[in-house]
Amino acid sequence: MKGDIGKPFDRIDARAKVTGTATYTSEIGVANAAHAVIVGSPIARGRILGIETAAAQQQAGVLAVLTPANAPQLPGAAPDPKKGERVLNVLQDDRVWYVDQPIAVVIADTLERAQHAAALVAVKHEAAPVDAALDASIGRAIDAGDLGPNGKASSARGDVASAMATATHRLEQVYRTQIQAHNPIEPHATTAVWHGDNRLTIYDATQGIFNVRDVLAKRFGLEPKNVRVISHYLGGGFGCKGSPWSHVVLAAMAARAVKRPVKLVLTRPQMFALVGYRPTTIQRITLGADARGKLVALSHDTTAECSRFDRFVEPSGLQSRHLYSCPNVTTSHRIVELDVGTPTFTRGPGATSGTFALESAMDELAYAANVDPVELRLRNHATRDEDEDKPYSAKTILQCYAQAAQRFGWSKRPMKPGSLRDGGKLVGWGMASVTYPAKQRPAAATARMLADGTLVVQSGTQDIGTGTYTIMSQIAADALDVPLERVRFELGDTALPEAPLSAGSMTAASVGVAVAGACAKLRAELAPQRRAPDEPWAAVVARSGKPEILATYAAVDSPERAKYSCHSFGACFVEVRIDPLLPLVEIGRIVAAYAAGTIVNPKTTRSQYIGGLVWGIGYALREVSVRDPRSARIVTRDLSDYHVPVETDVPDLEVIQVDEVDRHVNELGIKGVGEIGMSGVTAAIANAVFHATGKRIRELPITIDKLL
Amino acid sequence: MTHAVAVGARAPDLALPALVETADCPRVIAFVHRWHPGADGAALRAELRGLGAELVVVSGTGVWAFGPDDHAERVALLSPRQLATVGARFGVSGRGEAVFVVDEHGLVRIAHRSDAGLAGGLADAIAAAAQAMLADSAPAGMLDRREWNLAALVSGFAFVFLTGCKPRDRAQREAPVEAAALPEGLAIELDVNGKVRALRVDPRASLLDTLRERLGLTGTKKGCDMGQCGACTVLLDGERMLSCLTLAAMAQGKKIVTIEGLAQGDELHPMQRAFVERDGLQCGYCTPGQIMSAVGMLAEAGDRQLTDAEVRHGMSGNLCRCGAYPNIVAAIQSSRPGRP
Amino acid sequence: MQPFTYVRARTVDEAVAAAGSDTRFVAGGTTLVDLMRLEVMTPRTIVDISGLPLDAIEEGPTGLRVGALARNSAVARDPRVRARYPVLAQALESGASPQLRNMATVGGNLLQRTRCSYFRDGVSACNKRAPGTGCAAFDGYHRMHAVLGGSEHCIAAHPSDMAVALLALDAIVHVRGPLATRTVPIADLFLLPKDTPHVEHTIGANELIVHVDLPATPFAAHSRYVKVRDRSEFAFALASAAVAFELRSGRVGEARIALGGVGTRPWRAREAEAVLAGQPPSPELVKKASAAALEGARPRKDNAFKVELARRTVARAFEELLVAQDAKDGGGAR
Structure with missing residues (x-):
């Protein structure tokens, strides 16, 4: 209420982290x-x-x-x-x-x-x-059944086959993604x-x-x-x-x-061996479009590797069900069980591998139909979720395209590949749409006003580097009109009220709503006891004779939310620079715009976005866990052989936080920002590589050998 | 009338209604004259964690009860008479202090009373009790001097009155052994953040593990233990190096500076402040290494102002998996006076 | 890590006297401590030589003399090295990370072990780690491996950048043994794997590298190192080239070409040097020379790209060097 939400406060735990006093698990x-x-x-x-x-x-x-x-x-x-x-x-x-x-x-x-x-x-x-290669064993693929928390493995609307027959432009391509290891430091x-x-x-x-x-x-x-x-x-966690x-x-x-x-x-x-990984996928995309590039049919069929003993299905096809308007769409997910450890959720699960395939294919369609890639996406814009047949809670993707394209200077882009140069280097510009689901899970929090005026807020959530300590303190400070430094947010202990996993970009929304609820409840209890409208809360507590006054609140999804399809959106524009003789891909710059509802802290949010982009650079260009098919052992099993991006791989990254008010997703309008930075960026890089070189790389990562 | 509590016997009831008796958890019951939360801090909690026990402190300031990961809560205030009554049940006389370890079955495992009071503080007394508990099963490990002292005190612990554990700083320093592989380890001295620390190490021990596991300096991080991530960067004689590939024995004679040695009291080093302001971190695990590396890099550069490209090159040995790289460059560039 | 006796040597003689087959010297520790922790190397004794006075960079009888314990970073930033042997400074600067360069020494860098992950994993068949067990890389994943100098017993690439530069500079390695000091031309230091891949060099177990002489050749100051890798920094070479030559009246004088990342040892490309010598530079000449440099390459499935990549790397180094000399001559050389 006093406007702490939306301010770029310094990370509350930063001091402990820069002094070495933050105590990580093995240091307790x-x-x-x-x-x-x-x-x-x-x-x-x-x-x-x-x-x-x-x-x-x-x-x-x-x-x-x-x-x-x-x-x-x-x-x-x-x-x-x-x-x-x-x-x-x-x-x-x-x-x-x-x-x-x-x-x-x-x-x-x-x-x-x-x-x-x-x-x-x-x-x-x-x-x-041993059978440890997806490619060789794809004949053994079985239907995935379901995608765990992500619902059904397949979807269908309309009639893809008939629509394909009428399409002017038909495209069918296979895209391959590699094993990515989370490798938190x-x-x-x-x-x-x-x-x-x-x-x-x-x-x-x-x-x-x-x-x-x-x-x-x-x-x-x-x-x-x-x-x-x-x-x-x-x-760091990132899923593992x-x-x-x-x-x-x-x-x-x-x-x-x-x-x-x-x-x-x-x-x-x-x-690299014991704690999961993003699995290898082979994704077949079929697109049919009319002469102007409007989609008439889309299918996205994913085959991913899995272990023989536990189940995880990489949900690569989810965004393809709704991102674009198209009357005829099918998606499917199959798995091949191999003699390997079980893969798991990895930052931007599904969306990272899936948007590489879908948004690469859209770029290929743009070239087939000779339509500017942004224009192609505008022509296929979906105003409602045609898969769930629901309106979006908010979808501000058009502003994302517009603002990022403008800032990037996209209008000056020649369509023809290989036509931009700077000095001796080939320059390429590519873009992609960005989307990730906005999720929420039940969470509880307790707010305690102590007699000295300290507001202690507790929830058994985690801060995995995302800024939970900071943003929850902001939400609490805002709700009770107390200075941020008087708030102590406690987390990471099952003795506290239960909160969900810190994953799937759902902590800010899930725990945020619980914290706001607990604080509102506490305020409702304290406010009537005030003797003056601005009497400090400490005085109320002191008068009560109790050491503290507390309130607990358990938050669940609102029924309102169920009426809408809830996703965050964005647009990512990338410039690559490639030495034609020694074609190691360099990222020249990235401009990305995101609309994700209420942003509690634009500073920590920007860090989440750029973190996702850096991950995208790694996935697109550098990182691969190579498995020796004879032993099933990962050969690139250390940080020397497995190339996480280093400082010199990353230019300054420009992020535009597009204003969005989402009145439906939850009480606070929060959608979450942890994963979305990874969505789209990989395809935007691959599309920029195509624009620079004329080479369409459909298998990640885009290492130097693929461009020789 | 006080009477001793026998080891192996059922512990007397504290008979404090506010204290919920949890039968399935070991408990340390301490009688000390005056005690305040935070008095023994992290060391006390570490000992409690090691025992897997909760602590009940019966003292003139009240009865405190808490687990190692809980806030200390005062569950009762006792009058001198009540205090004497409770003490008497445990055989603790008016001036005496005592520590009892009671297992999850309610049986006394360790009983230690001292009429002269617990020397060395509650944490050391509990540490000695824990060593005594381990004495049966554990082989003699690579102990530092304080641990040797404690270990020496624990034999027959349950039966003798402890006259006090020598605080670690009082331990006599021995001359370091230059070239030897003693069966019980190498005696070395390390100059860390301006303080000379003497200890015995396994010759195999890295500087990193020695800092983290032996000297309690956990600010230096282990990310890969192979020289491939930079999280363990420290300054050795002013130069940034990797503590994971440095044997502790080889760091003798060098001035070691870790992240804990950077700030002046509460005043952050300008590099630390810049990382906070520019959000040059997310999870924070690579951060001490990034900061030490950045400080080392600027020292290498001397008065020369580095370009952003030079900073990137100079920081390429520090991986950040959260992807804070652009903010790290901004932080380093803003850490110097005269830069925005 | 296997238990060992730690000995700190106070003099070179003491170090040499303590040496033996189960003993290793340690200075920077960047190879040894790493491989000991992986139990790939299991010495019974390690002799700490880091305190020996062998870190000087000074004028020697034939040129600059670099102490075996000079840190990689110190050598790279030495103004004399930068001016007179730029290829060495560039190679060092491109290696590892700033921290590792502050630790690693010249002697240790020369004797660093391969990064072949089958060698390092402690499990796979590896003739280098466990002679006679076979080579898992040969039919395994070998994208990083050598295309030159391999045998069916081992195709592990030599990882050093510095050694490639030293090869192009005709460096002389001075080695102290129990009886005397001897010199080893760098070209004679490293062995091909053949059927004994575990024997990597010609320095004895009881010998200590004490310094390296950098001869003042006409081409040393006209030298360049180009390294290509999978990320922009902090990675081992996929291919690298150290090229040195002096332009004399528009013609290439005596030339040196050495390759890294593609050979089982730092690879001197004498055939390519011969192609260049005495010729006026031209794109065709460069093409011929870089093709000659990879003559005899025996790529396998994952590393076949390295042949073309290495050719291009040589070409790039040559071009950059030409441009640099052109600029100095005011463009007249071409």
């Missing part, structure tokens, strides 16, 4: 914690015949070596592969599903001792033939502390403390209330920390076995 002080190191399977498929642990056990300081032969049977319920739980069934049998699968864990008093002892563990195994880390036999505290680097709590409670047969999960700072993986169970198992706290931090190579 736990006296006498032992160190655990995972021993991975050398084979991808088969059985463990025996594990020789004597040499390891003889090392000084080794407390235990757990293997399937001596690990305690987990008392919990049978794992549900649909929920990705089979990966958690560690050391329970001799079966190997994927390479590097944990088959033993060594626990020692120091890290150095645990690491070396782990290297001394020898494995006898019986290997079965903070590796996964878990410290497990047992309090007796039935209570457990887990310090975990996670995007979802309640999910970790529930999963561990189930695995160890505990009451959820007896499992406490804490995560105050997270050193969205669900607990094998090491979390191993840490708890190990701590129980050695009767002292155990800390387990994954190595960087293990980060």
Whole structure:
């Protein structure tokens, strides 16, 4: 009410982070914690015949070596592969599903001792033939059934085949995307502390403390209330920390076995093997359009790899159902089960891989129909969601196109590829539409006004670098008219009110609505007790004789929201520069415009947008986890072989935050901004490469060898 | 009339109605004369975490009860008479102080009383108790001097009165061993942020792990442990280097500066301030390495003003997965006086 | 990491005396500590030579003399190196990261081990890590691997940029052994893998590199390093070229061409040098020379692109060098 929402406050946790006092999971002080190191399977498929642990056990300081032969049977319920739980069934049998699968864990008093002892563990195994290449096994693709939280795997409206027959322009192309590894700079880390036999505290680097709590409670047969999960700072997540993986169970198992706290931090190579990845996809896009480029038919068929033991489906086709107006649309998702670890959500899941295919195809259509790529998108603009047959809660994409194009100077773009040069370099301009769903999940928060005037607001959410501490404090300060510095927002503890995963760009909306609700409730309680309209809240509390006055609020989606299709939108314009002799693609500049409803903090929001763009640069040009099909092992398994963008890969990035008021999505009009920066950018880069060189690259990443 | 509480016996009831008795969680019960929240801070909480226990402090300032990750809450205020009554149940006399570890079954595992009071503070007393709990199962590890002192104190802990743990700073310094592989580790001295720290390390220990795991300086981050991400950057004799590929033993004789050594008290270093203002960070995990690298880079440049392109080149050894790169360049450029 | 004895050497003699087959010297640590942690290297003793007085960069009998312990960054920013051996400064500047360049030494850089991920993973068949186990890269993923100098036993690329520059500069490596100091021309330092890929160079286990001499050749000051990689910085070379020649009356004088990223050792392209020598520069000549440089390349499926890429890299280095010399001569050379 006093206007804290929308102001570019400095990140509240920045001071702790720049001074090194922000305590990440593995840094939380736990006296006498032992160190655990995972021993991975050398084979991808088969059985463990025996594990020789004597040499390891003889090392000084080794407390235990757990293997399937001596690990305690987990008392919990049978794992549900649909929920990705089979990966958690560690050391329970001799079966190997994927390479590097944990088959033993060594626990020692120091890290150095645990690491070396782990290297001394020898494995006898019986290997079965491995199938680890999507391309070679695409014949085995099966229907994905459903997309988990993203609904049905397929959709159909109209009649694509008939419409294609009438189309003037027909395009059918296959686009391929690679494995992307999340690689947060903070590796996964878990410290497990047992309090007796039935209570457990887990310090975990996670995007979802309640999910970790529930999963561990189930695995160890505990009451959820007896499992406490804490995560105050997270050193990046991007999806791999969205669900607990094998090491979390191993840490708890190990701590129980050695009767002292155990800390387990994954190595960087293990980060490529044990905690999911964005899977390889093969996407077939069929477009039919009339002479002016208006779509008459669109189909988007995705085949993605998956493991044999748990289910994850990369939802690449979702945006194709609604982004453009088209009467005849089908989408489908199929998977091929391989002898690999299970993939998972990765920043901008579905949209990142999916918009690469769709928006590359739209660019190809623009050239086929000889229509400017922006103009083509305007001609196909959808004013309502034709898939769900609902109006959009707000869709401000036309302003995004217009503002970004204007700022970029798009009107000066010659259509012909290879026609722009600067010095010796080829210059290319490309663009793409951008979209990502605006989601919301139930969340609760408590607001407590203390007698000293401090407003403590609590919710069991996470700050994964997105700015949750900051924006929730702003929302609270705004609701109760208190200065920002008097607000203390607490998160990352399952002792606090329950909040959802920090994923899917839904934290700002989900937790924001809960925080605003709790604060409004608290205000309603405090306000009538004021003796003057501007009496400080502290005085009200002091008069009450209580140490604090509090209110808790549980937020759910509004019924209003269900009447609308809720998405954020944007437009991304990219300039690439390519040395024709040594064609490593450089990004010259990017101008991107986004409309995502209410922006609580434009400073941290801009950081989210540019972060997404940098990820897009990496996915488009640099990053690939290469799997050796013989062993199924990732060959590019460190940060030297796997090329995350570096400072010199990224120019200054220009982001336009387009005003948008969304009255339907939720009470605050918040849509979320964490993923949308990744949507579209990859295609815009590929389209710019085409414009520069005349080469259409349909397989990511666009490395130098593809342009020689 | 006070009487001793036997190890292995059921712990007396505190009989404090405000204290919910949770039978399934170990508990440390401490009798100290005066205690305030924050008195032992992080060290105390680390010890509690290590024991997996909650703490009940019975003191003249009240009865406090909390887990290691909770705010300390005062659950009762006791009159001197009530205090004496509760103490008597545990065999703690008027002037004495004591620490008891009670397991999840309500049995006393460790009992330590001192008529002269707990020397070294509550955290050290609990640390000694934890060492005693571990003594059966744990082999002697690579201990620093404080840990040796504690370990020396724990044998027969339950039966003897502890006269006090020597605080770590009082420990005598030994001459560092120049070239040896002692079975119990190398004795080394590290000059970190202007303070000389003596400790014994495994020759295999990296400077990074030594800072983080032994010296409590966790601001320096481990991202890859292979020299490929820059998160562990520190200054060695003023030059930016990677602490993950530096053996602790090899860092002797060098002036080590970590992120914790940059600010002057509450006053942030200009580079730190610039990172805050320009939002040169998101998750913050690569940030200490970025800042140390940036400080090192500007020192290399001397008086020369770097172009944005030079800053990018000079910072290319520090990965930021959140993608804060443009803001990092802006922060570095704005950190110098005379720049916008 | 396997337990080891840590010894700090106070003199060169002490270091050499402590050396042996199960012993490694450590200075910057950037290769050794990394590979020890991966248990790819498992010495029983490591001798810390970082305190030895071998870091000077000074005038030697034949040109500049660079101490084995001179840090990569110190060499790269030395004004004498920059003026008289620009290819060396450029190669060093293009390698690794600023932090690693502050740590890595000249001697360590020369002896760094390959980045082949099958070598580093500790599991795969690798004749270099575990002689006789085979080569997983040969029929595996080998996009980063060598197209020159490989054998069926090993196709791992040599990772050093600096060594490629030193090859083009005819550097002389001075090595101290238990009895005497000897000199090794850089061209004789590195071995082809053949059927013993684990034997990588001609320096003995009890020998220590003490310094490297950079001869004052006519072409040294006219030299250039071009490196092509998968990202703009902080990556190993897909292909690199160190080219040095002096234009004399419009003709290429004595020339040096060395390649990185494409050979199992830093690769001297003598055939290409021969093509250039005495000829007036022209696009055709460059084409011929760069083709000659890759003569004998034996690419496999993932690294076939490197042949063309390396040719282009040589051409780019040549062109840039020509332009630079042109500019100096006021454009008259062409």
